[in-house]
Amino acid sequence: xxxxxxxxxxxxxxxxxxxxxxxxxxxxxxxxxxxxxxxxxxxxxxxxxxxxxxxxxxxxxxxxxxxxxxxxxxxxxxxxxxxxxxxxxxxxxxxxxxxxxxxxxxxxxxxxxxxxxxxxxxxxxxxxxxxxxxxxxxxxxxxxxxxxxxxxxxxxxxxxxxxxxxxxxxxxxxxxxxxxxxxxxxxxxxxxxxxxxxxxxxxxxxxxxxxxxxxxxxxxxxxxxxxxxxxxxxxxxxxxxxxxxxxxxxxxxxxxxxxxxxxxxxxxxxxxxxxxxxxxxxxxxxxxxxxxxxxxxxxxxxxxxxxxxxxxxxx
Amino acid sequence: xxxxxxxxxxxxxxxxxxxxxxxxxxxxxxxxxxxxxxxxxxxxx
Numbered sequence: 001x002x003x004x005x006x007x008x009x010x011x012x013x014x015x016x017x018x019x020x021x022x023x024x025x026x027x028x029x030x031x032x033x034x035x036x037x038x039x040x041x042x043x044x045x046x047x048x049x050x051x052x053x054x055x056x057x058x059x060x061x062x063x064x065x066x067x068x069x070x071x072x073x074x075x076x077x078x079x080x081x082x083x084x085x086x087x088x089x090x091x092x093x094x095x096x097x098x099x100x101x102x103x104x105x106x107x108x109x110x111x112x113x114x115x116x117x118x119x120x121x122x123x124x125x126x127x128x129x130x131x132x133x134x135x136x137x138x139x140x141x142x143x144x145x146x147x148x149x150x151x152x153x154x155x156x157x158x159x160x161x162x163x164x165x166x167x168x169x170x171x172x173x174x175x176x177x178x179x180x181x182x183x184x185x186x187x188x189x190x191x192x193x194x195x196x197x198x199x200x201x202x203x204x205x206x207x208x209x210x211x212x213x214x215x216x217x218x219x220x221x222x223x224x225x226x227x228x229x230x231x232x233x234x235x236x237x238x239x240x241x242x243x244x245x246x247x248x249x250x251x252x253x254x255x256x257x258x259x260x261x262x263x264x265x266x267x268x269x270x271x272x273x274x275x276x277x278x279x280x281x282x283x284x285x286x287x288x289x290x291x292x293x294x295x296x297x298x299x300x301x302x303x304x305x306x307x308x309x310x311x312x313x314x315x
Numbered sequence: 316x317x318x319x320x321x322x323x324x325x326x327x328x329x330x331x332x333x334x335x336x337x338x339x340x341x342x343x344x345x346x347x348x349x350x351x352x353x354x355x356x357x358x359x360x
Binding site: 038183184186187188190191192193194195196197199253255256285286289290292293297 | 326329330332333334336337344345346347348349351352353354355356357
């Protein structure tokens with residue numbers, strides 16, 4: 001949480017000042033989306049390994065992902081109501097009431113459908129239909145919230161939190177199906193993200209491309225600096241060693257959350273500077289995954305534990 | 316004009332490529348996200 005707050009302040013300010021002609025709200029959106037770490041990337045890397053560092057990274061990624069998705073979508077809704085030119089602050093004031101309405105309606109719809117699902121599941125269970133009901137409920141929650149003027153993502157997040165925190169007899173079986181479904185979506189989203197990345201080998205050394213890489217790398221280094229600072233002020237000397245703190249700092253893989261926010265950003269609204277922010281998001285996604293893979297491969301040097309154990313595929 | 320069968324074929328091919336990529340990523344111990352993005356980007360080249 002400390003990292004999220006500091007990162008949102010520092011990274012958004014840096015992005016606003018370094019990238020020319022960008023709206024402050026877009027800078028906040030970018031910083032918020034970059035504050036999360038991917039639970040699936042972290043849990044895959046640390047499967048079967050139990051140490052304090054891995055447990056912390058796992059819990060952190062699970063806790064910060066909903067916020068890293070939610071805040072950008074809320075900012076995106078604000079951006080939709082504000083024209084790209086003119087007095088931003090005055091327009092922002094006028095958007096407060098609709099913004100609160102979106103917030104309350106979203107949470108309300110999520111809780112309502114969550115309650116209905118809970119009542120149904122506590123009485124009826126069907127091995128094939130119950131997992132499908134979850135997917136249907138998520139889709140209906142999103143559509144209902146958007147139709148009622150609420151925030152769909154917030155509604156589905158509320159539903160997810162509700163479902164995760166209630167006791168259901170067959171919850172594990174339902175979760176197994178959800179994991180298969182999420183893997184299917186991950187494949188689609190990441191390959192589509194790859195389709196969008198335009199690698200123009202002829203112009204790779206053009207001033208524009210070089211300037212983009214310098215700016216994105218500078219922002220990424222600043223982002224790592226903010227994370228290191230947050231880790232140092234969050235933990236005392238006794239909790240983690242210097243190597244462990246460095247390992248936590250460098251292990252910030254972005255995942256499906258950032259990919260989805262980036263895809264929504266580029267496809268949903270037209271706003272000055274939005275394409276640049278989209279490129280920055282993709283650059284951060286790639287940098288963070290590469291860095292995390294390298295750090296995980298050499299985890300023994302930082303924490304004396306091998307993180308990525310070779311996984312055997314069962315015949 | 317693309318028919319529904321064409322779209323279905325696209326999804327099927329993407330999934331097949333994705334599955335093969337994920338199996339390879341497990342074998343060579345590289346994050347599957349990275350390999351999936353790389354496979355998508357290779358298509359552009």
